[in-house]
Amino acid sequence: MSQITPRPGRIQRAPEGFLSPEQIREVSAGRRDFLRTAFASASMAVAGTSVARAADGDPAILTLPEHSTTLGRPVAERPYGAPSQFEAGLRRRESPGLTRVAGSSVSFSPLQGLFGIITPSGLHFERHHQGWHDIDPARHRLMINGLVKEARVYTMDDLMRLPSVSRIHFIECGANTGMEWGNVAVPTVQYSHGMLSCSEFTGVPLSVLLDDCGIDRKRAKFVLAEGADGSSMTRTISLDRALDDVLVAWGQNGEMLRPENGYPLRLVVPGVQGVSWVKWLRRIEVGDQPWATKDEAVHYIDLMPDGTHRQYTSIQECKSVITTPSGGQTLLDKGFHNITGLAWSGRGKVKRVDVSADGGRNWRTARLETPVLSKALTRFNIDWVWDGSPAILQSRAIDETGYVQPTYAQLRAVRGTRSIYHNNAIQSWKLADSGDVSNVQVF
């Protein structure tokens, strides 16, 4: 067997929860010592064909770890699995104080520690208006009424025998990245962009149900979706969209929806802001004009520079963000790093993602992971060698319509500075020579 040579400069920043608290303290206290120790133990760990020894003991003692010499735990010990104990730090996090009660607040997805395009359902972001419930599906009903030949009430059993489809789509809250409008650079990508998730949804096309009820095609122009929670959550959707790709969904990532995501039934409105994806869906009304409900007349509106309100916006425009390296992470050494992130567009597929390491002066095109799907997250990766000097990392997405994700200067020229919602500007992460990454706004 060849000699194993320690290779300094190969330590990567780790996702949250990856290092133990002691190791984080070690890194904080004396980073380079920690690195030397880690590499020394790794390089010393070779004994015969086994490298699986603990890294913290006496490097001279070459023993196999317990898991290589014992019978482990039985199958089905956990009939429903869970993440490793070492991943406990990777969790949804609330931003306390954002709302008066936690039942009407937000928890953010930990994008900095996620891979690929599928969001694990356990880490899907939450935005409730009146808290969440675990509704008995045997008692849940969906009514379709209004401008239809025959109003109908469906049980879950009724719905689940109908023709179903499965599609992968992103969902983004209209208020995602909202704090940045007010120049509040929240510290991590979890808090800046974490009202974003992507799942495979299964359900019956809304068009099938509207056909089943005999929609009045002469008069019908809009539908209203209503949730069963106590918030009177109601949103108007144009009939054209309702008949296009909207689903009445029960499945998410292969299983039934989770209670926090609308179990047993939610609307899936691809490309449109999350508030329209009504959870705990109990009613669809067909009408001839928008309803101007509180969540479309008072909330989820944009205050424009001329003092008018932009209402009934819905499509989430093309946007992207680098998730690693991102705010709060630390590059432990210079050298090669894989830069990775997410891009998406409510108007279709992402065509290209460019990445800059110098605040937008020079751009290189990233690799897009396949499949690249319409109205779904797209994962990008790009090789980068860090020379150890300060840098500003940005990503810029372009969708298949040719729309280019704007800078803050470009977005504000049109939208002003008073909005909360629908911020899709280019995100900047500042990398200091210490390796620390922080959120910074570049105009």
Place this chain on the structure above:
Amino acid sequence: MSQITPRPGRIQRAPEGFLSPEQIREVSAGRRDFLRTAFASASMAVAGTSVARAADGDPAILTLPEHSTTLGRPVAERPYGAPSQFEAGLRRRESPGLTRVAGSSVSFSPLQGLFGIITPSGLHFERHHQGWHDIDPARHRLMINGLVKEARVYTMDDLMRLPSVSRIHFIECGANTGMEWGNVAVPTVQYSHGMLSCSEFTGVPLSVLLDDCGIDRKRAKFVLAEGADGSSMTRTISLDRALDDVLVAWGQNGEMLRPENGYPLRLVVPGVQGVSWVKWLRRIEVGDQPWATKDEAVHYIDLMPDGTHRQYTSIQECKSVITTPSGGQTLLDKGFHNITGLAWSGRGKVKRVDVSADGGRNWRTARLETPVLSKALTRFNIDWVWDGSPAILQSRAIDETGYVQPTYAQLRAVRGTRSIYHNNAIQSWKLADSGDVSNVQVF
């Protein structure tokens, strides 16, 4: 508002865990009465715009359910989410007695209750040889040695800064559907086909690591993958394949691998039987001939009709199965039903799936849900109207190479009847006029 008319004949069979135990007893005791009650209560439940009342009370009392009038539970109450309490029946299940100890056994995925193509990681099937462990990633190492210029040891941090890719692939145990070789018609699709899952995996291509170590391209012909558990799990993989699409993966469905699936590192060998996807991966050795380890010389071999053993089979041939309706389920009434299932091929994409309701005499082509990906599960759906008479439901997949999934007669003509592994024959579900579905072998 229109009058709601009760519509008999719309009750769907439900996924496991969907009906409450009382309701299952009601169905068993007097099915038609149960249906009438369910529809009467649904149709009576319309009051104003709300249909969300309990279905079991006095139909004259129209009250909103508690969840429509109260503040629900707060965000981040569960920092890592879980399924609804009503889905507790949907779980991995062991087949007790299959092996001497549960640490070297199997738990099966509940395919009958899953949707789309992504398997929730919590319901991913398990097959361990020496039990599972939750290994500390900070102490885990991967060594690459053998016919390389420089043998190397990688920490998880080393690996995770390298160029990564994300891809969706199925994994199927070579012994999946193994009991059927011996004419044991196990009762449900969970037990007949449930050693099958599909996930989005993220990792570094093995080719990158082999390049990094300077593989000896003149002499190298094979690699050996070794796991860190106590089972000495080792499998030979041809170098061509290793340099093609094999990944050293840490990510599964957006998060780190689960402990039962090899956390923190497993090999992903697209299209190849699960045993080669070595979990808790600690070593890759490069060599010039196969190693003939116990799990390739003694196990995972096929006894052929002429008495010889077929060794080193690896690719999972094209296969499909209807998951609903399937064994153990009951169609509660005739009329329209969505037939759904899964198809896959270790050689590439599924091109077409045909479905028969008369035991293979007549076939209709099913709809394939997009995306259809190479070496990934493909979900198919097809409309069907059941006239109430007995039927035999089958699916037959064809992959992009033109290979057609065989009947049992075709498979046995080549392979005989003494195998356990690599059964990809057409599955038949018998539907009785009672609506009960059971496993039946059709030759």
